[in-house]
Amino acid sequence: MTLYSFIFYILAAVILLSTGWAITRRNLVHAVIYLVISFFGSAMLFYLMGAPLLAALEVIIYAGAIMILFLFIIMMLRVEGIEERLFPLKQWLPAMGLGFISFQVCIFLLISAGSEEPLKAAMAEPAIFGHFLFRQxxxxxxxxxxxxxxxxxxxxxxxxxxxxxxxxx
Amino acid sequence: MIVPYSHVIFLAGILFLMGMFCTVTRRNLMMMVLGLEIMLNAAAIAFIGAALRHGHMDGHAMVIFIIAVAAAEVSIGLALIVCIYRKTGTIDAGCIEGDVCEL
Missing domain, CATH: 1.20.5 (Single alpha-helices involved in coiled-coils or other helix-helix interfaces)
Structure with missing residues (x-):
């Protein structure tokens, strides 16, 4: 396991854990803060996979602008006291079934591509990427x-x- | 050498499922929009991984468009939420139709 793959797994764990915490919080402000951590992790993942411009844009637009917009709206509206209830028990079965099937497909995808060779590290320079974007x-x-x-x-x-x-x- | 491509896709898929779970099960309109953001972010991660695998920058261009669409979507969505809040006094998705929150 190289250093890059180690960093990848660390970042993946950070992203998944913070997103999982974010989607289960009852307090909206906490959810938004956890999601900011998740987007910072995604930005570092973008940088690791060779997209420095997109990493900067992710931090500026996603973690900066969009999440701050959420915070403003949360502070503007009185959103406390919404009683969260999950959907009725009758709908749990199809939801669980479909989620289970999707998860199985993910696992199968992971297992079936076992002998695949790892991705090579590469970098898209921002200048070259800009030229490419505005030409093509x-x-x-x-x-x-x-x-x-x-x-x-x-x-x-x-x-x-x-x-x-x-x-x- | 980083990781196999399937691990990136697996991460994106799990993240997408988390976003979908958040959108479907939460009743707070704000949390539903947050779930949409998570799903768009998962798609962006998948595109970056694909761009690295195929050695082509089209995936990066697509991520630029995804970020722009996410910005437009979240601004419209939050404006709609503010409108709904002014009209009905709540952002609970189950209470918008009627005056009383039917359970």
Missing amino acids: HWLSIEIVSMLLLIALIGVLHLGMEKKRKESGE
């Missing part, structure tokens, strides 16, 4: 920027509608 995928970049603009306009519309209605009433 410039149309998709434009479409994604349009998507972000539309999301911005939609959020503005959703936020303003109530105010207009309130002033109308």
Whole structure:
């Protein structure tokens, strides 16, 4: 086991444990903090697998912007006291069955590829990656920027509608 | 040498299942959106692993798009949650339809 694979397993354990803690917390702030740890782990995993630009973007956008947005909304709304209940017992059986089948498929995937050779370490330089992105995928970049603009306009519309209605009433 | 590709896929698959579990079983709308984020992150990890395996940067480009879509999705989702909260006074997914929280 090389140092890289050791780091990979450590990071995988950190990601899985913190995500598992996050999705079972009742307190939303705790869940968001655990998820930030999980996203930091993912960012280090990206760096390990040769994507330094994406690791930086993961920290800035996922762990920084999105999670802070969640924290703002949680502090803005009073969300305490929601009684969490799992779904009815009648629905447990199909859910457990499907989850079990998915887990079995994952295990089978892991076992069947036993003799596969490990991935070689490689690095996508940010400059080369940027050139590649804007040469090969410039149309998709434009479409994604349009998507972000539309999301911005939609959020503005959703936020303003109530105010207009309130002033109308 | 890092790890076999199947281990990366296994990690992404388990993470995706965790996100799906969170989205399906929690009643808090905020936790459901968090579950969606976890699922998108799992897809990004799978794409990075595939890009490393095939030695091609298309997977990295796809992760850029995934991050942009996640940002758009979370902003719209949280705005909708704020709208729902203003209208009904709760973010419990079981209480939105009626005035009373039916159990």
